[in-house]
Amino acid sequence: MATERTFSIIKPDATRRNLTGAITAKLEEAGLRVVASRRIQMTKEQAEGFYGVHKERPFFNDLVSFMISGPVVVQVLEGENAVARNREVMGATNPANAEPGTIRKEFAESIEANSVHGSDSLENAAIEIAFFFKPEEIVG
Numbered sequence: 001m002a003t004e005r006t007f008s009i010i011k012p013d014a015t016r017r018n019l020t021g022a023i024t025a026k027l028e029e030a031g032l033r034v035v036a037s038r039r040i041q042m043t044k045e046q047a048e049g050f051y052g053v054h055k056e057r058p059f060f061n062d063l064v065s066f067m068i069s070g071p072v073v074v075q076v077l078e079g080e081n082a083v084a085r086n087r088e089v090m091g092a093t094n095p096a097n098a099e100p101g102t103i104r105k106e107f108a109e110s111i112e113a114n115s116v117h118g119s120d121s122l123e124n125a126a127i128e129i130a131f132f133f134k135p136e137e138i139v140g
């Protein structure tokens with residue numbers, strides 16, 4: 001198995017409810033190491049750019065508004081099979097469909113306010129990491 005890096009966001013619904021530590025603990029318990037982390041207020045331009053792949057989807061405008069509604073924590077996670085492992089501990093997009101014990105099952109409020117983002121492929125992970133972090137900001 002390969003050591004990978006993936007990209008995570010703790011979303012505004014979670015920072016608002018002071019869940020940064022609880023969510024990070026879940027990630028660490030899943031075998032992921034936080035090798036970069038920064039709390040930011042995303043700009044509208046950043047959110048639109050980051051979610052550009054979804055711009056034709058009906059939920060795009062609401063998603064951008066939600067993502068700039070409060071601070072987020074952007075993180076780089078490292079570990080064996082980090083992309084898949086993170087997706088597993090996150091749970092399904094809609095918390096109603098998420099497995100027990102997953103972050104979204106335990107913490108998400110709705111399909112939109114679902115507490116975390118995680119890259120869905122190694123290729124996207126590299127793009128998303130580079131969107132927010134310079135190489136020297138990642139300390140493995």
Ligand code: UDP
Pocket residue numbers: 059063092093111112113114116117118120
């Ligand atoms: N989303 C939404 N409504 C939907 C589907 C998705 O508001 O019907 C939001 C939700 O916050 C989700 C994000 O858009 O996390 C990106 O959607 P994607 O399908 O990529 O899900 P993810 O990879 O985050 O599970």
